[in-house]
Amino acid sequence: MTVKPEPLLVIDIGGTTVxxxxxxxxxxxxxxxxxxxxxxxxxxxxxxxxxxxxxLPFVGVAVSLPGSVDTAAGKISxxxxxxxxxxxxxxxxxxxxxxxxxxxxxxxxxxxxxxAWQGNAQDVSDAALLVIGTGIGGALIMDGQLVSGRQNFTxxxxxxxxxERGETLSELGSPVHMARRYQQLAxxxxxxxxxxxxxxxxxxxxxxxxxxxxxxxLSRAAFNLLVGLNPERLLIGGGISERPGFVTEIQRRVQxxxxxxxxxxxxxxxxxxxxxxxxxxxxxxxxxxxHQHDSEAAAxxxx
Numbered sequence: 249m250t251v252k253p254e255p256l257l258v259i260d261i262g263g264t265t266v267x268x269x270x271x272x273x274x275x276x277x278x279x280x281x282x283x284x285x286x287x288x289x290x291x292x293x294x295x296x297x298x299x300x301x302x303x304l305p306f307v308g309v310a311v312s313l314p315g316s317v318d319t320a321a322g323k324i325s326x327x328x329x330x331x332x333x334x335x336x337x338x339x340x341x342x343x344x345x346x347x348x349x350x351x352x353x354x355x356x357x358x359x360x361x362x363x364a365w366q367g368n369a370q371d372v373s374d375a376a377l378l379v380i381g382t383g384i385g386g387a388l389i390m391d392g393q394l395v396s397g398r399q400n401f402t403x404x405x406x407x408x409x410x411x412e413r414g415e416t417l418s419e420l421g422s423p424v425h426m427a428r429r430y431q432q433l434a435x436x437x438x439x440x441x442x443x444x445x446x447x448x449x450x451x452x453x454x455x456x457x458x459x460x461x462x463x464x465x466l467s468r469a470a471f472n473l474l475v476g477l478n479p480e481r482l483l484i485g486g487g488i489s490e491r492p493g494f495v496t497e498i499q500r501r502v503q504x505x506x507x508x509x510x511x512x513x514x515x516x517x518x519x520x521x522x523x524x525x526x527x528x529x530x531x532x533x534x535x536x537x538x539h540q541h542d543s544e545a546a547a548x549x550x551x
Contacts, residue, residue, distance in 0.1 A: 253307040256535060257299055257346075260355060260527040261313040263329040263382035264424065266291070267524075268298055271310070271532045276525055278302065288332040296345055308349040309342065310535035312358040312527040314385065316400040319353055319538065325400055329383050351535040356385030356403050357394055358530030359485045359520060364389050365533045367521035372480040376473050377520070378405060379527075380466065380486035383418035388477065405473065410465060420465040423488050430458045441488065467501035474502065475511050485520035495519045 255272040262284060269279035285291045299306065315328025322339025342350040353361070356379040360369070369375040373392050379385040384406030388395045395402045406418035419425050423441035430444045431437070434454055447455035474482055484495045499517035506513055520526045 255304050255306055256532060257302065257304075257306045257309045258528045258531050259295060259298075259309065259311045260358075260531065261291070261311065261330060261333070262355070263314065266294070267528065269525075269528055270302060270304060271528075276528055279525075279528075284330060291332075292341070292345055295342070299346055306346075306348055308351070308535055308539065309346055310528075310531035311338075311342070311350060311352045312355045312531040313338075313352060314355050314383070316404075317352055317354040317357070318400055319351070319534070322350075322352060349535075349539055351531070351538040353531060353534040354385070354387070354396075354400070354403075355379065355527045356387040356485075357396065358528075358534060359385075359483075359522075359526035360387035360389055360394055360403075360530065361533040362522050362526040362528075362530035363483055363485075363520050364392070364394075366529065367526065368483055368518050369481060374477075374479040375481045375483060376477055376479040377403070377483045377485055378466070378470060378473065379520075380421065380423065380484065380488050382422060382424045384421050384469070386473075388479070390479075405469060408469065408472075410468070417465060417469050421462055421469060423462065426458050426462040429461075430455060433458070445491070463497060463501065467498055467505065470498055470502050470515075470517060471505040471509075471511075474506075474513060474515060474517075475509075478513065481516045481518060483518055483520050485523065485526050487524045489519045490523045 255270050258269050258271050260267040264284055265281050266284050267281045269276040285294055315324040316326030318325040323337050324334050328334050339350050339352055356377060359379050360377045363369040375389045377387045386403040386405035388403050408417045410417055410420050427439050427441045427444050431439050444455045444458060448459050470482055489495055499515055502515040502517060522529050
């Protein structure tokens with residue numbers, strides 16, 4: 249195995265927040281975040297400033313971002329939760345501004361790569377991921393390989409239409425959207441999912457109902473993934489996966505659905521090892537793969 253070059257600047261662009269850190273000595277350090285800017289020029293300016301402020305001899309930049317990422321073309325070929333990222337050569341634009349090699353990969357795919365590389369999918373050949381954030385993302389590993397699909401859309405589980413009103417899993421299962429529903433129904437000021445959970449713990453019936461609805465939709469989606477794809481393991485990622493008991497509750501509800509519908513399957517549902525850092529760690533793997541600095545990554549083989 250060749251020596252992996254370091255340090256890398258690692259960036260995860262989300263619909264609400266941009267997270268970043270430094271990959272050095274085979275771990276993430278100096279992690280921080282900022283609110284996702286409203287325009288591409290503002291985001292580019294912020295990334296350039298972060299790189300300058302860290303003042304390290306970076307050998308590259310690894311980026312995780314939402315959307316149908318075409319890693320070969322270095323751009324998003326379809327839709328994205330951050331609209332202004334669509335349809336232009338992101339990699340060459342960033343390389344021009346940052347003066348180092350850049351790689352990009354879909355955020356949920358990054359989470360899958362991280363978990364298959366060093367996380368909770370190391371010991372299985374087939375795994376599905378459900379990544380819960382501002383929207384719902386996902387990824388699929390089969391026979392130790394990341395499956396991207398003909399149009400780089402495999403794993404976009406959040407687009408599933410879940411009811412007769414045409415609402416998607418991202419709209420019904422995201423904790424961000426759950427908090428917005430609570431805010432509308434309670435006619436309150438802005439709240440976060442954490443605020444809603446705190447209200448529920450204090451006996452707020454509306455908060456409890458909003459959380460119950462979110463869990464039901466997520467459990468149904470998890471059940472559908474398990475019976476539709478039959479992976480050895482389903483991993484749950486995103487910040488909310490770190491909440492004590494959250495993944496266990498999803499597994500409990502999935503097992504109930506298995507019994508109710510006579511599905512002769514076990515539900516091996518676990519959290520991502522890297523939780524909210526999975527996208528950052530997987531972006532590192534993608535960088536090594538793209539630039540073939542690591543024989544393990546260059547082969548794109550996780551098992």
